[in-house]
Amino acid sequence: MKKLLSLAVTVLVLAALSGCGKKQEAEDLQPITMESLGTISASVPATADIKTQEVKVSSTQAVMQAKEVLPLPPGGPYKPTGVEIQTALQYAGFYTGKIDGKIGPKSKKAIEDFQSANGLKVDGKVGPRTWEALSKHLVAISEPAKR
Numbered sequence: 001m002k003k004l005l006s007l008a009v010t011v012l013v014l015a016a017l018s019g020c021g022k023k024q025e026a027e028d029l030q031p032i033t034m035e036s037l038g039t040i041s042a043s044v045p046a047t048a049d050i051k052t053q054e055v056k057v058s059s060t061q062a063v064m065q066a067k068e069v070l071p072l073p074p075g076g077p078y079k080p081t082g083v084e085i086q087t088a089l090q091y092a093g094f095y096t097g098k099i100d101g102k103i104g105p106k107s108k109k110a111i112e113d114f115q116s117a118n119g120l121k122v123d124g125k126v127g128p129r130t131w132e133a134l135s136k137h138l139v140a141i142s143e144p145a146k147r
Contacts, residue, residue, distance in 0.1 A: 080135070081101060084138060089114060089137075
């Protein structure tokens with residue numbers, strides 16, 4: 001009999017507690033009044049800090065995932081095209097040939113002359129230093145000068 005009575009009491013207590021939980025949820029869903037805003041504002045900063053940390057973590061994870069997915073840009077300095085080199089050399093006054101984008105003997109000679117005139121290492125190649133000096137003469141790549 002004692003076991004049956006204690007079981008009944010336990011069931012009643014559990015039923016009462018579970019009913020309170022539902023009542024609490026219903027209270028949370030009711031509209032906020034102006035009076036209740038004053039009491040809620042004290043608890044907002046702690047919640048905001050947690051949300052801010054969650055956002056920082058998720059944005060960091062997104063950046064890490066993006067780095068894994070996106071291809072890396074080509075390394076090193078900008079490499080100019082043959083047309084850009086010939087056009088810049090033409091505007092600088094060192095190249096008089098046809099602008100066809102092919103770096104042949106005339107273009108190479110013009111590059112060497114340009115390098116010599118500008119105190120650069122004369123190797124006939126347009127490296128970063130040569131291009132830095134040469135690109136200043138590039139006026140309009142879309143409309144190469146005609147000769």
